[in-house]
Amino acid sequence: MSDNQDKGREDRRTFFAQVSAGAALLALAPGFRLIDLAVGKNDDEPASPDVRWGMFVDTTRCAEGCTDCVDACNTEHGLHGFDRPQTDAQWIRKLDLEDDQTGQTWSLPMMCQHCESPPCVDVCPTGASFVRDDGIVLVDKHTCIGCRYCMMACPYKARSFIHEDLTDQRPHSPRGKGTVESCNFCVHRVDGNRLPACVEACSDAGHKALVFGDLNDAESTVSKRLSTMQTTQVRDDLGLNTAVRYHGV
Amino acid sequence: MCALPDTSIWAWESRALINVRYILILTVSLVLSGMGVVYAQLAGSSKAAGLEQCVEPTAFMRKNHMEVLLHQRDKTTREGIRTPDHSLVECVSCHAGRDDDGNFVAVNAKDQFCAGCHEKVAVNIDCFQCHATRPDVEARGAEYPTFAGSPWRVENMYCLSAN
Numbered sequence: 001m002s003d004n005q006d007k008g009r010e011d012r013r014t015f016f017a018q019v020s021a022g023a024a025l026l027a028l029a030p031g032f033r034l035i036d037l038a039v040g041k042n043d044d045e046p047a048s049p050d051v052r053w054g055m056f057v058d059t060t061r062c063a064e065g066c067t068d069c070v071d072a073c074n075t076e077h078g079l080h081g082f083d084r085p086q087t088d089a090q091w092i093r094k095l096d097l098e099d100d101q102t103g104q105t106w107s108l109p110m111m112c113q114h115c116e117s118p119p120c121v122d123v124c125p126t127g128a129s130f131v132r133d134d135g136i137v138l139v140d141k142h143t144c145i146g147c148r149y150c151m152m153a154c155p156y157k158a159r160s161f162i163h164e165d166l167t168d169q170r171p172h173s174p175r176g177k178g179t180v181e182s183c184n185f186c187v188h189r190v191d192g193n194r195l196p197a198c199v200e201a202c203s204d205a206g207h208k209a210l211v212f213g214d215l216n217d218a219e220s221t222v223s224k225r226l227s228t229m230q231t232t233q234v235r236d237d238l239g240l241n242t243a244v245r246y247h248g249v
Numbered sequence: 250m251c252a253l254p255d256t257s258i259w260a261w262e263s264r265a266l267i268n269v270r271y272i273l274i275l276t277v278s279l280v281l282s283g284m285g286v287v288y289a290q291l292a293g294s295s296k297a298a299g300l301e302q303c304v305e306p307t308a309f310m311r312k313n314h315m316e317v318l319l320h321q322r323d324k325t326t327r328e329g330i331r332t333p334d335h336s337l338v339e340c341v342s343c344h345a346g347r348d349d350d351g352n353f354v355a356v357n358a359k360d361q362f363c364a365g366c367h368e369k370v371a372v373n374i375d376c377f378q379c380h381a382t383r384p385d386v387e388a389r390g391a392e393y394p395t396f397a398g399s400p401w402r403v404e405n406m407y408c409l410s411a412n
Contacts, residue, residue, distance in 0.1 A: 041329070043333065044330060046324075130327070132327070168383070170385055
């Protein structure tokens with residue numbers, strides 16, 4: 001009887017030890033993802049003006065020919081081509097650059113730079129282009145009339161116009177003919193405290209060239225990188241204060 | 250007989266030989282029960298078909314779902330509020346029916362949940378020019394076509410400060 005009781009206690013101890021270990025693992029796994037997204041937001045809370053989402057791109061870790069970020073973006077948002085390269089939608093693309101004189105080469109992803117003062121928002125006649133409170137530049141396709149002024153105004157050629165009827169869009173990424181679209185920092189993921197698809201893919205593949213986080217939080221990984229490493233704003237002469245910063249160009 | 254004062258719009262009715270109000274009520278209930286049968290046929294295979302009511306009382310949703318969606322649309326797009334109750338994505342994921350093979354059918358396909366009523370009342374909505382008409386199934390990721398990229402854009406990217 002007594003032996004049985006001891007055995008029962010032992011089983012309970014083992015059980016609780018296993019449960020605690022499991023709980024610790026579970027806590028660690030989401031914690032790992034949340035390091036860069038320390039500013040959690042509940043579904044019923046609006047985007048906070050105290051946050052400014054931004055991205056650090058380490059071009060020295062970005063391999064020529066690698067398109068992991070582009071592929072992840074295309075899958076995440078259901079982007080596909082119509083075999084019309086001049087007009088096919090593109091939210092992020094890889095650029096391979098070469099210095100004519102020295103022969104030095106760079107490879108880097110180019111997408112919406114999520115400017116603090118975006119030219120696309122300045123020129124939009126309907127207010128469809130807007131900056132969300134947390135700094136993400138978006139198109140409200142409900143009010144977009146497809147005039148494409150924003151595409152002409154954007155110095156980064158970041159925006160695309162949808163020319164064809166679309167079907168089978170992803171539920172979290174509505175897209176339709178006659179509207180303009182661009183990288184939205186995977187706003188549906190960010191609202192759910194997840195990283196953008198490109199950052200996740202780059203990290204999962206081991207490149208770790210992209211770091212995403214809150215620029216206003218001095219403790220975030222992205223802020224620490226920006227404060228300790230040389231970075232460039234593309235076309236910094238325009239004074240747009242971009243949220244995407246490149247290291248090594 | 251009628252407790253309402255003579256100024257009431259129903260006052261004439263008490264004098265009528267046939268009580269029009271009862272005929273109206275009878276007609277409305279017949280129409281509503283008919284619609285109920287149609288609903289049951291349309292959405293029988295959806296998750297919603299097995300639920301007591303929608304996120305609000307059924308009568309309210311029948312009359313006001315468009316206002317609810319319009320309100321939530323701006324909250325989500327502009328402010329990032331993503332409460333599930335009034336979200337179009339949740340409508341679709343709950344109301345989409347399945348075909349005989351168990352695959353989801355688009356909610357705007359003929360006789361499905363959205364189109365069934367909208368066609369009947371001649372309402373032309375454009376939600377589904379952009380929004381998904383079926384719930385997302387993780388496995389469907391493979392169905393999306395691959396994408397070769399746009400060389401034209403790359404060649405025209407001349408304005409990097411690095412150059």
